Amino acid sequence: MVHTCVVAGCRNRRTPGSTLSFYRFPRDPQRKQRWIAAVNREGWIPNEGSRLCSTHFISGKQVKNPRSPDYIPSVFTTAPLSPNMKEASACELYDKQEAQVEAANALLFLQGQGRFLEDSHQIHSQEETESVSSSLSSCNEEEDDNDDEDDREEEISLTSIIQGDKPVINIPTTSSDYQSSLEALKKENMELRESVEKMSLTEASFRNDPEKVRFYTGLPNYFVFETVMLLLLPHMKGDKNTKLSKFQQLLLTLMRLRLDLRNKDLAYRFGIKVATVTRTVHRIINIMFTTLVPTAVFWPSRVELRKNLPASLRSTYPDCAVIIDCFRVSLEKEDINQQVDSMPTQSALVNELKYVIGVAPQGVVMFVSSGSPGHVTDKSLVESSGLLFKLLPGDVVLAERDFDIDDLVDARKAKFEITSNYVKSCQSGQNEEGPSLMGAYSDKQNVHMHVERVIEMVKRRYCMLTGPVESPFTVIDRTSNVSTFDKIVQVACALNNLCISAAPLE
Template sequence: MGHWCCVVGCHAKSHGRDGRKVDYSVRFFRFPTWKRGYGAQIEEITKRRREAWVAAVRRKDLTFYSISPFMRVCSRHFHKGQPAYEMMETDPDWAPSLHMGHSFVTLTNTARSERPIIKQEQLQEETPEMGVHQDADIGEVQIKKEEPDEEQRSEEGMLAAGDEGDRLKTEDETHEAGDEGDWLKTEDETHEAGDEGDWLKTEDETHEAGDEGDRLKTEDETHNIGQDVTRTECDLCVFRRAEVNRLLEENRKLRRELDQCRMSDGFFGEDDEKVKYYTGLPNLGTFMSLFHFLTPLMSDQKKILTPCQMLLLTLIRLRLDLPVQHLAHLFRVSPKTVYRTFNDMVSFLYTNLSHAIMGPDRDTLLKAMSQQFVDAFGQKVTVIIDCFEISTEKPSDLETRAQMFSSCKHSHTMKYLIGITPRGAISFLSKGWGGRTSDKHVLLNSDLLDCLLPGDIVLADRGFGIQERAGMLCAEVKLPELTGGRCQLAAGSVEETREMAHLRSHVKMVMGNVCQKYRMLTGTIPVSMILPCEGEEATMLDKVVSVCCVLTNHCPATV
């Protein structure tokens, strides 16, 4: 069945209409589920992650409680091509974030930004009209004040005319006198009076026309200013949008570079070789399985480092034995935080993983036994044992110094008894003893013999001196002069002896693998690590060796 991406604007799909696969490089992922019943922390984180996915896709038909099981998000929306592990909340791929259709700033609503400008234009349009009315009113007032002067002049003219006879007499006298200048003067006065009224009327019309022209001019100027403001506002929005998009892209780029440079939750990516180098585990799947198992057991107390970083710091210290100062620079913390984190995580791992070192039941042991052991010893070989030593600093106490000096290593060491199955899995580990302690003493004071059944065969070196104890028959293979067999086996041919020595060397290979894989065991252990922990019998070195053996069992067998 084909899949397609539900992100708005994304047209990625797995198959075409003809049913053939379209793009093999694109993968599709379901929405994360809300896990309940796994503890409060798991429930809260998974709920937040599901909400983050729904918010990132941002579709109207998609809610937290209604998500179709056929909805998928393709790998194009993740920086590393796939979603990060649910516990890595700080990883940029904890939720889809690329090409979501809404990650960039949308265009601004120009109509909304133009509303204040339109209101300002209306106010500016109303202001000139009010000025014209005021001017017109003032003009009318002025005209009304001047009109009584005209009426007064008219009345004076009428009174001067008075008696018609007198007027005619005056006219005759004037005509007879031939005073043309006076007539012209009277005509000029009449004309001037008419011109004065026309002048007043023309002045009012001119004033009104001028005010109307000023108002139209003001409207045009205001409209042009509004257009300039709108254009400037749009240009500013475009500039701001481009700047925001540039900063978003720069932020994404810097976050990717930072994740690649620092020891963060997404440091490994999908590189199994990087996981193998830094932790000793075979691949990323094994690391994530271990982390997924330990996360619910961790406390909810907030710390400087994330749970993934704490586990990663501990494994790197065990694997590469890096100096504390170097780890402090890698994880951007103080050396004191590195010491505290390492000690706490080793104790935590020892408490939750040490029970994994145990021998299998007889039926499983019989089914997994190789044919070489069956041909040489039958079906009774239970465990192959040997001791290995770890160098330590020279103690200041003389008695402790004498107990820890090893004549074989010519230095101060701690000795551990280790037992493996014929398949190469570590099934037993004792506590640490001083290097001077004999192998036989370590064996007799360990719990290994209490785990054996009558008839079980134990392959061991000459120094252990295994004998029948408490009704349990144990076989001894002596190296380098092998006399091997079932309870003092008779010497056979050289070829048979060499074959049994090869089987006995499996434990050497496993011990060498543990020390080679975790270099902290090959260095010089400080005296502080061989002191018993507060309130416990085990030392910090006992916990470290136990954790290294458990992690080795998670790797492919060497035999």
């Protein structure tokens, strides 16, 4: 519905993209009557659709504190009087005087001058009471001379109220002085809003701040963040029980992965309940697991692998398809105790989860297994992970250590090479072969360092992967038969692939 401000001469309307706010008239009868008096439309009574825009409040919005100057709208532009309009009565003059008092309070509040002294409050209350009684009596007696005297007394009292130990604030006595002070306050208010916006976790504060995007999300810039957002949007059905926008839901989840913040910390930062944080993280992780992971973590074709093979492997292993390694993540103590009770003989190895990771020669993660207990052997882990089914005849699998999977790889008509053994042979044959073997040694060393750097990069970019893993994340989802932390590992690898590789082979 399009709302229009009811103030005479104000043409503000609620339109798409407008930053103005429109407020209903208060339900409290006394306050509502004061709003009607401030609007100053003779014989007019507001209805349910009547709205007042935010430009008629000093701070730009209404305040429900009766002591605030914005409890009643007070900013109105002057308009020429029509012949049918009556002259202002003493009651209307009192409203004008009250608006001046409220404007003075706003000046003190916004300029940080502190609160009034108790004695000043008492003096103000007494003088205001006297002013009210004199104004009301003038209403009944209709004496214009007394109205002028009240105006002069009000100006004097305003100046005397503000004096004390604090610096004296000069209250504007003319409309031009009042307008200039109002413009200065509006400018200061805008600067404060911009400062608060930079410190907030809103979309506008991230758009032009790549350093902030990197710190909170691990992504290189806002463009990549927006790309991920556009991919997830069709699947992000709004949660009716949350105050978070879709942008904030994704940001909260990435902050959980990136900084490993606890749910209560995130609840305080976003002003929501802990249960809402938990529900949001699990829901967004599931969406990224089903949409982002298949897009960013996949096994390239042999043509693509050979076409983009780094120069350091082109001469030694032109058929290299994948470089594999394992990494481990520690479990929370509660999970450790549960597993130790069930497997007492393996207590030293059940305090962690173990994953096998496959890295393409180009530096991107192309395979991640599900997590297995730390006591599982490398051979069993690789065999159950499904990695072997992706190999083609003639492919070469590289690893820095022996996984004891030669027979499994041979069954796929592929070849498994251990770089550490090759390095030893290069060192032992250095005197006979000379620089040629040392060059191969350098290539092998690069391969090992390369895959280590990729794993460390993922863990450094998303600290949640360093552990310990909290208990709720190790529970296996019945629908997908995958634990939430396994999904988190794959999502982190997918997000890492979207960033520019920091570990090239060359």
